[in-house]
Amino acid sequence: MSASIANAERPEGTATIPPPFLSVHDLRVEFAARQSLFRHRRTPTRAVNDVSFSIPAGKTLGLVGESGAGKSTVARAILRLVQIQSGQVIVEGRNVSSLSGAPLVEYRRQVQVVFQDPYSSLNPSHVVGEIVGELITRHRGIRPGRARDELVAKLLQRVGLGSFVMERLPDELSGGQRQRVAIARALAVEPRLIVCDEPTSALDVSIQSQIINLLADLQASAGLTYLFITHNLAMARHISHTLAVMYLGYLVESGPTERVFARPAHPYTEMLLASSPVPDPAQQRQRAAARSRINRSTDPSTSLRAGPAIAAAVTGCPFANRCSRVMDICRKTMPVQTEVSGGGSVRCHAHTTGATIDFIGIKFGH
Ligand SMILES: Nc1ncnc2c1ncn2[C@@H]1O[C@H](COP(=O)(O)OP(=O)(O)OP(=O)(O)O)[C@@H](O)[C@H]1O
Ligand code: SF4
Ligand SMILES: [Mg+2]
Structure with missing residues (x-):
């Protein structure tokens, strides 16, 4: 990640901790198994199991994990786009997990999302002025005309675009410009929470930095709260x-x-941190060695591609088949979330049975 990214200083914890803007409690989401000629038992896929976290107002929670881990499903549950099996999503003190009808429509409007591929979320046959203006009409009741155009131009200015793009179709814009339009559209409804699901992974590296800087600037100026999903650990x-x-x-x-x-x-x-690429080849080799020490599994059935169906079947720690520190208890009992010194929590028996983790001692610098 380029050093030019603003807001690189994200201090570890200060004296006053603001109340959570968003909190998720014991969230569980299951998907019905697809019918198949070869599958007789239709066990649902547990994409998200007992997930809990919170985000203070105006802060960013980075959600990481390999493909299929359930990150987007968590996001979609917060956005109320998938059915929540159990658990709660609390936004500004209000339980939104069971909203329906008009309050649900209103909630979905307040919580905006920026996806990886802006092209798929922007109507290709509408010009930008219409794409952004349409939301202004729906949200604020301002009809098409000069006043609405002025608001659109202001929003575009906030995301670093000139008003000339108002006349352009999405496919007449670059990838970075399209993502800026998607952010402007999200801002049109004056949201307080924006879910960003890999918003830069389809963009060139130099453009990625610009979009990250823009999101950080908008957070600083508008007090936005972000759930930020990414595979890029440096960006996270x-x-x-x-x-x-x-x-x-x-x-x-x-x-x-x-x-x-x-x-x-x-x-x-x-x-995961040991897998993160670094420019220094010596450090990269050191990390590769550390990664192979930690990941003992050679059994393809335990690979991440096997997906969360495995998690539904295991009774113990879902990482047990890959973990070099596995103990008997790990295969029998699911570890509970335990507090970690320095802040946060971990779900690992090594932190609940008295054993200590032997840190690999690698520095993860920028
Ligand atoms: N609509 C669906 N129906 C059935 N299974 C689904 C559905 N959506 C997601 N899944 C499954 O749930 C699991 C979690 O998927 P999810 O998209 O949340 O992962 P992810 O962490 O966002 O992965 P990626 O990094 O690849 O985007 C996957 O195994 C996926 O196949
Ligand atoms: S509980 Fe911890 S030590 Fe045990 S297998 Fe899971 S990750 Fe490894
Ligand atoms: Mg995803």
Whole structure:
């Protein structure tokens, strides 16, 4: 991640902790198994298992984990786009998990989302002025005309675009410009929470930095709260105040970003950080060696591609088949969330049975 990214300083914890803007309690989401000629038992997929975390107002929680971990499903549950099996989503003190009808429509309007591929979320046959203006009409009741155009131009200015793009169709814009339009559209409804699901992964690296800077600037000026999903750990470190790590549908670790990077508590977090590419080849080799020490599994049935169906079947720790520190108890009992010194929590028996994690001692610098 480029050093030019603003807001790189995300201090570890200060004396006053604001109340959570968003909190998620024991969230569980299941998907019905698809019917198949070869499958007789239709066990539902548990995409998200007993996940709990909170985000203070005006802060960013980075949600990381490999493909299929359940990150987008958590986001979709918060946005109320998938059915919540159990658990609660609380936004500004209000339980939104069971909203329906008009209050649900109103809630969905307040919580905006920016996806990886802005093209798929922007109507290709509408010009930008209409795409952004339409939301202004719906949200504020301002009809098409000069007053609405002025508001659109102001929003575009806030995201670094000139008013000339109002006449352009989405496919006449660059990827970065399209993502800026998607952010302007999200801002049109004056949201307080924005869910960003890999908002930069389809963009060139130089453009990624610009979008991250823009999001950080908007947070500083408008007090926005972000749930920021990414595969890019360096980016997560820059943008997030707290980090949450998911593995096979479970939240295995969370805590202040700098604590998690400096002292990862869960073996999976260690492995994930050790997989993060670094420019220095010597450090990269050191990390690769650390990664192979931590990840003992060679059994393809335990690979991440096997998905959360495995998590539904296991009774113990979902990481047990890959963990070099596995103990008997790990295969029998699901570890509970335990507080970690330095802030946050971890779901690992090594923190509940008296054993201590032997940190691999690698520094994760920028
Ligand atoms: N609509 C659906 N129906 C059935 N299964 C689903 C559905 N959506 C997601 N899943 C499954 O739930 C699991 C979690 O998916 P999710 O998209 O949340 O993962 P993710 O962490 O966002 O992955 P990625 O990093 O690849 O985006 C996956 O195994 C996926 O196949
Ligand atoms: S609970 Fe056991 S198997 Fe799971 S991560 Fe901790 S030590 Fe490894
Ligand atoms: Mg996803």
